[in-house]
Amino acid sequence: MKRARVIVDGIVHNATERDGQVVLEDARRLWPDQVTWLPPLPPTDRPRTVVALGLNYADHAKELAFKAPDEPLVFLKGERALAGHRQVTVRPAGVQFMHYECELAVVIGRQAKKVRREDAYGFIAGYTVANDYAIRDHLENWYRPNLRVKNRDGATPIGPWLVDAADIADPMALALQTTVNGAVTQKGSTKDMVFDVPFLVEYLSGFMTLNPGDVILTGTPDGVVDCQPGDIVVTEIEGIGALMNTIGSP
Known part of the structure; x- marks a missing residue:
């Protein structure tokens, strides 16, 4: 559903x-x-943890002149960074390069602590689409991304639908695509993740408790391009949905 x-x-x-x-x-x-x-996320009575992955596709790492990491490159986002389908994300004044990132978002369904890889799917409520915009101007070092790159208000549209985990036969074999103003600019597949979804649930729950409603953003493949005010960006994942977003001016 x-x-x-x-x-x-x-x-x-x-x-x-x-x-x-x-x-x-x-x-x-x-x-x-x-x-x-x-955002199609269940209400929660505790602060929601949003975990995001950097360089989780080898081709995207190469595109940015980085090597794929040996261990997940993980950072946290505040919930105010999230926005809904058909909303506007602002490109700040003076920015030279701001790009989309089509990502599979994993929503946790029950408390997960020290979960084994083989049990990981049993802790997932469902999947949605995220577009985790980045401003490359603000990158400072390989520990990226810093707050201004990834944690701006409304910088991460997510949705439109949360698809039940039971309805996705294999989340590690889904096609991803991004269009800008109707032209295809990015194509990839979740099968190309460096660290797959079961690994990430095991890895993260090994040192932090994941609670219902928490979100894991799993990274993007190569093919990112600069986006300008007025651009309409659609990030789409097979079987999950197409997330539309417009770039606005300050």
Whole structure:
């Protein structure tokens, strides 16, 4: 099942997808442009942890003149960095290079601590699409990315749907694609991750507790290009959905 959280008439609703429409809990059916989209993440009574991976595709590492890491390059993001489908992400004034990153986002379904790799999928609620924009101007060293690169308000659209884990037969064999203004600029597959999803759940839960609603962003393949104000960027993952976002000016 595909699930979402949307705002209609100022009220937050849980929703599902049917025949391309957004179906609210009260059975109303609306078109995607008739709702305001929120990140499709379950509400949580504790601070949500958003974990992100850098250089988790060897081709992207090569594209940026880095070698693929021997251990996951992990950083944290604040929840205010997240934005919904069809929202605007601002390109700050004076920036020379800002690019998208189409990423498989893994949403944790139950508390995970010291999980074994072979059990990892049992701790996943579902999957969604993330677009983790980066500003290359602000990179300082290989410990990247720093806060201004990756943790700006609204810098990471996510959605539109959270797809139940049971509906994705193999998350490690999904095609990824990005278009900018309708032109394909990035193609890849989750099979090319350096560290796959079960490894990441085992690795992360080995030193930190993952709670329901936490998110793991798993990195992007090569093919990133600079984005300008007015550009419409669509990051899409096979079987999960197409996430649309517009680049805005300050």
